Structure formats: structure tokens, C-alpha cells
Amino acid sequence: MKKILVLHGPNLNLLGTREPQIYGSTTLNDIDVMLKERAKAAGVELVSVQSNYEGKLIDEIQQAGKNGYEFILLNAAAFTHYSIAIRDAIAAVDVPVIELHISNVHKREEFRHHSVISPVVMGQIAGFGVDSYIAALDIALRKMGAAK
Incomplete structure (x- = not known):
């Protein structure tokens, strides 16, 4: 079975x-359930x-290929703007990554306008609320040939 992380x-x-005025009222669990159901309907795990810890995210990125993941959808949150370590982990693996953000980071504080990970990901989706996750998943499914 194809897998997405x-x-x-x-x-x-x-x-x-x-x-909630920025991020909405949808919980992380709500997002995860929605994504899992959508992926399952396409035959994808x-x-x-x-994680609030940079090292945990790095470990997950580094192990993604070995664990059979064909795609990574990454909302690195604040790490987006300064984590060279996450950027380097993405560059070191062969698993494609889509960067996503709930808010439009380019309409927010100046420090949020720059992403150190954008140069090493497939693309970036930002500003569509929870639909940013859905769009990223739909793109990954199409790229994997699993979209229905």
C-alpha cells in the first residue's frame, strides 16, 4: 500500500x-481524521x-524513505523560518515534500515571509486554512497516481 507522512x-x-482568528476552530485531530479518510478512499495509508521538537521532525524526515513513505506533507510552523536542520534533512532524502501553512504567511509579520525550506521542497501551499492540507494531499495523491 502507498503511504504518505x-x-x-x-x-x-x-x-x-x-x-482562532488566524488558524480557525478546527483541531489537529479533526485535520488528521479528515486526511486519513481522504487518503484511505484513494487506497493510501x-x-x-x-512534534514541538525539531529533532523529532528531522528523525521522521530522515526515516521516511526507509519507512516506505512516498510523500511528506509538512507544516513546519515556526521552524519554516529558521530551521536549517529541517531544510538539510529534506534535501538529504529522496522523498518529495510539500510545504504547507494554514495562514497566508506572506500577509503576516515580516519574519514569516521567508521560508528556509522552500528551496528544497516540491512546492508551497499557504493561506487556505484547513484546505491547505487538503490541497497538499490531493496533489500528493495525483503525483503518486492514487487520486480518484
Whole structure:
């Protein structure tokens, strides 16, 4: 069975209560359930991991190919803007990565406008709320030949 890994970065475990005017009221569990159901309908296994720790996300990226994942959907959250270590992990693996963000980072604070991981990912989706996750998943499914 084809597999996709979804990585959620720091503070995303607070979705649903964290700054709902920016991030909405949908919880991380709601997102994971929705993504898993959509992937399952396409015959793809989807595993989600959330961590507030950079090293955990790096370990997951480094092991993705060995664990049979064909795609990574990554919301690196704040790590997007400064984690050279996550950037280097992405560059070191052969698994394609889609960067995604719930909010439009380019309409927010200046420090959020730059992504150090964008140069090493397949593409970036930002600003569509939870639909950013859905769009990233749909693209991954199409690229894997699993879209229905």
C-alpha cells in the first residue's frame, strides 16, 4: 500500500484554541481524521506526526524513505523560518515534500515571509486554512497516481 507522512510542527497541537482568528476552530485531530479518510478512499495509508521538537521532525524526515513513505506533507510552523536542520534533512532524502501553512504567511509579520525550506521542497501551499492540507494531499495523491 502507498503511504504518505504528514508532519505537523510546533504549536499545531493547539489548533482549535490557538488564535482562532488566524488558524480557525478546527483541531489537529479533526485535520488528521479528515486526511486519513481522504487518503484511505484513494487506497493510501496516511500517518500523521506532530512534534514541538525539531529533532523529532528531522528523525521522521530522515526515516521516511526507509519507512516506505512516498510523500511528506509538512507544516513546519515556526521552524519554516529558521530551521536549517529541517531544510538539510529534506534535501538529504529522496522523498518529495510539500510545504504547507494554514495562514497566508506572506500577509503576516515580516519574519514569516521567508521560508528556509522552500528551496528544497516540491512546492508551497499557504493561506487556505484547513484546505491547505487538503490541497497538499490531493496533489500528493495525483503525483503518486492514487487520486480518484
